[in-house]
Amino acid sequence: xxxxxxxxxxxxxxxxxxxxxxxxxxxxxxxxxxxxxxxxxxxxxxxxxxxxxxxxxxxxxxxxxxxxxxxxxxxxxxxxxxxxxxxxxxxxxxxxxxxxxxxxxxxxxxxxxxxxxxxxxx
Amino acid sequence: xxxxxxxxxxxxxxxxxxxxxxxxxxxxxxxxxxxxxxxxxxxxxxxxxxxxxxxxxxxxxxxxxxxxxxxxxxxxxxxxxxxxxxxxxxxxxxxxxxxxxxxxxxxxxxxxxxxxxxxxxx
Numbered sequence: 232x233x234x235x236x237x238x239x240x241x242x243x244x245x246x247x248x249x250x251x252x253x254x255x256x257x258x259x260x261x262x263x264x265x266x267x268x269x270x271x272x273x274x275x276x277x278x279x280x281x282x283x284x285x286x287x288x289x290x291x292x293x294x295x296x297x298x299x300x301x302x303x304x305x306x307x308x309x310x311x312x313x314x315x316x317x318x319x320x321x322x323x324x325x326x327x328x329x330x331x332x333x334x335x336x337x338x339x340x341x342x343x344x345x346x347x348x349x350x351x352x353x
Numbered sequence: 354x355x356x357x358x359x360x361x362x363x364x365x366x367x368x369x370x371x372x373x374x375x376x377x378x379x380x381x382x383x384x385x386x387x388x389x390x391x392x393x394x395x396x397x398x399x400x401x402x403x404x405x406x407x408x409x410x411x412x413x414x415x416x417x418x419x420x421x422x423x424x425x426x427x428x429x430x431x432x433x434x435x436x437x438x439x440x441x442x443x444x445x446x447x448x449x450x451x452x453x454x455x456x457x458x459x460x461x462x463x464x465x466x467x468x469x470x471x472x473x474x475x
Contacts, residue, residue, distance in 0.1 A: 266388035
């Protein structure tokens with residue numbers, strides 16, 4: 232049993248907000264090999280992330296506060312207990328509309344699963 | 354962009370509590386292939402899960418309330434914003450000690466990554 236908490240993670244400025252990459256747990260030898268990468272994302276009151284776009288799919292699990300997730304496909308509000316899945320190469324920005332509360336997200340991301348047919352064709 | 358929320362998931366009795374397996378999203382054609390399985394776990398006030406033990410590693414992301422995670426390796430308190438990782442075949446029980454608030458977890462689980470040397474030996 233191992234515990235990884237947003238409250239005790241080392242955070243650094245990234246994406247216009249603060250992020251705590253889970254690589255920090257691997258460096259301490261505590262993390263087994265995972266089938267995904269992960270990081271904490273902390274958006275301060277009134278803050279927003281920079282626009283981000285990458286080939287990995289990304290599942291944002293809201294664990295504290297609430298925010299607005301925006302992509303070319305729409306906008307949605309999400310509070311603790313809700314997850315938002317961004318598709319590969321889907322541009323996105325996350326806004327914290329609260330003036331008092333921070334928004335904390337566990338972001339889980341992975342490369343798209345390879346297509347078996349393509350592999351067979353090689 | 355797709356939204357999956359504990360508040361709107363279909364839950365069913367399982368493990369002595371209520372669970373909402375993410376297979377329900379796949380059935381509606383909304384879920385891409387993920388490198389893990391997932392389910393919502395809702396532990397009512399004063400409740401606890403049955404003891405569980407399985408080969409999959411399991412990352413519990415607490416998204417609402419707080420609880421006590423117990424395994425042969427120890428006990429830990431975890432509240433929203435904290436994750437608890439159970440190793441493969443690590444027996445565990447989750448307790449909700451609150452008399453008023455429910456405990457909601459996003460449970461993410463996957464089989465241990467195969468050992469390349471073993472695969473090569475076949």
